[in-house]
Amino acid sequence: MAKAAPEGLITALDIGSSKVSALIAQKLDGGELYVRGTGQRESLGVKRGYIADMKATEAAVREAVEQAEQIAGMNIENVWVSFSAGGLVSDIFKLESDLGGHRVEQADIDSLLKAGRNAIDPGNKMVLHAHPTRYTLDGLSGVTDPLGLHADRLGVEIHVVATEGSPVRNLDLCVRSAHLNVRSIIAAPVATGLACLSDEERDLGVALVEIGAGITNISVYSNGVLTGLSSIPQGGADITDDIASAFGTSRQQAERLKCFYGSATTSPRDNHDMIDVQPLSAEDGSEGARITRAQLIAVIRQRLDRLMAEVQKELRRLGFQDPVGRQIVLAGVGAELKGIADYAQQALGCAVRVGRPRGLSGLPDAHS
Numbered sequence: 253m254a255k256a257a258p259e260g261l262i263t264a265l266d267i268g269s270s271k272v273s274a275l276i277a278q279k280l281d282g283g284e285l286y287v288r289g290t291g292q293r294e295s296l297g298v299k300r301g302y303i304a305d306m307k308a309t310e311a312a313v314r315e316a317v318e319q320a321e322q323i324a325g326m327n328i329e330n331v332w333v334s335f336s337a338g339g340l341v342s343d344i345f346k347l348e349s350d351l352g353g354h355r356v357e358q359a360d361i362d363s364l365l366k367a368g369r370n371a372i373d374p375g376n377k378m379v380l381h382a383h384p385t386r387y388t389l390d391g392l393s394g395v396t397d398p399l400g401l402h403a404d405r406l407g408v409e410i411h412v413v414a415t416e417g418s419p420v421r422n423l424d425l426c427v428r429s430a431h432l433n434v435r436s437i438i439a440a441p442v443a444t445g446l447a448c449l450s451d452e453e454r455d456l457g458v459a460l461v462e463i464g465a466g467i468t469n470i471s472v473y474s475n476g477v478l479t480g481l482s483s484i485p486q487g488g489a490d491i492t493d494d495i496a497s498a499f500g501t502s503r504q505q506a507e508r509l510k511c512f513y514g515s516a517t518t519s520p521r522d523n524h525d526m527i528d529v530q531p532l533s534a535e536d537g538s539e540g541a542r543i544t545r546a547q548l549i550a551v552i553r554q555r556l557d558r559l560m561a562e563v564q565k566e567l568r569r570l571g572f573q574d575p576v577g578r579q580i581v582l583a584g585v586g587a588e589l590k591g592i593a594d595y596a597q598q599a600l601g602c603a604v605r606v607g608r609p610r611g612l613s614g615l616p617d618a619h620s
Contacts, residue, residue: 261288263320265313265427266334266440269298269466270489270585272312274320276328277612287614289324291316300466300485301337303422306429313430330433335380335423336440338467338483339416345372348388348407356389356398356406368410378417380439385411385477394475411477413439441471441481444583448607449473458579459572460607461563461596463586465489470563472570480570484562488586491555498551499529499541510589513545514552517591522546552589560599567600581607 260279266272272293277285293312297305321327347368351360369382387395388407398406420437427434444462445454454473462469464487472480491514496506513527525545572578580602582592587606597604609615 263328263331265331271295272316274316276320276324285612289320291319302419303426306426309426310429330435332435333427333437334440334443335437337419340439340481341414342478342481343412345410345412348405351403351406353404356401364408374414377414378420379414381413383411385409441469447609448583460581462584463487464584470566472572482566486559491552494551494555500532501529502532505530515549515590516595518549579603583607
């Protein structure tokens with residue numbers, strides 16, 4: 253019989269376009285998270301990050317969570333859910349109050365934050381995050397803790413992430429229909445940034461490009477703050493579809509070809525390595541194609557060229573222009589493609605690395 257969840261347990265749920273993942277982790281004394289159980293199921297009801305089939309998505313959520321529970325040997329009720337669909341917007345809201353020269357007290361900070369949250373106007377969007385990033389004293393910015401300091405004016409910069417309300421409500425309803433309590437819904441770029449980026453990277457300036465199955469999210473950090481968000485309706489599943497279409501095979505076989513033989517970079521040997529491709533249907537007696545690895549990589553790079561051109565365009569729009577001293581971090585299922593970091597570095601003209609979750613132990617390779 254499964255045990256009840258102990259104190260300090262965190263359960264994360266990621267409902268993506270290709271798979272639904274559940275992770276149960278225990279917070280250790282040193283602050284590190286130890287993974288107690290994981291679960292994955294194919295996602296059949298999500299398109300481009302949006303829920304398109306409530307029943308199919310609910311079933312995948314149930315099965316992924318049950319698998320994680322069986323491995324962890326305990327039942328869970330509360331989950332933190334990642335929202336990865338497009339339409340996310342990021343903004344910095346600034347507010348200032350008069351102190352009259354006295355020392356900053358906790359009541360002054362609390363009053364300012366309350367006024368700031370009440371004054372936020374997201375328009376027709378839903379606020380997912382509204383967190384103070386830094387304070388100002390008499391116009392001097394970059395103050396992390398103003399408590400006890402003298403000032404005539406105390407200001408705050410509140411980072412706001414908002415999105416369309418309906419997709420978030422659908423996500424919440426889907427998870428609750430699987431008899432789980434939603435502790436909070438987190439914007440995927442925010443969660444990925446906290447997991448894969450160091451404090452120093454965020455302070456110096458970095459762009460996070462998360463290539464999912466159906467959507468690519470781009471987030472830009474500067475001076476420790478998330479300053480811009482953008483989404484591109486392309487991802488790893490589009491590469492799979494291109495392969496299936498080009499060589500007349502199924503999506504399942506195309507995904508296998510991409511994972512086992514695919515690459516973002518080329519080599520002279522690729523023209524000599526032969527790959528057998530299963531036909532879309534074996535019932536009509538047709539034989540599958542026999543292709544070179546170079547042909548497969550050419551199809552992959554054609555899609556990557558289009559994706560990286562869009563990424564470059566969005567990075568410019570978000571103000572991430574100067575490549576000197578700047579870095580790009582790739583994450584998501586698309587970042588698992590062989591040679592993707594070298595390809596992206598050449599295509600984008602910046603230093604590129606593949607991001608991995610930090611502060612986690614016991615995470616299986618299939619879920620890293």
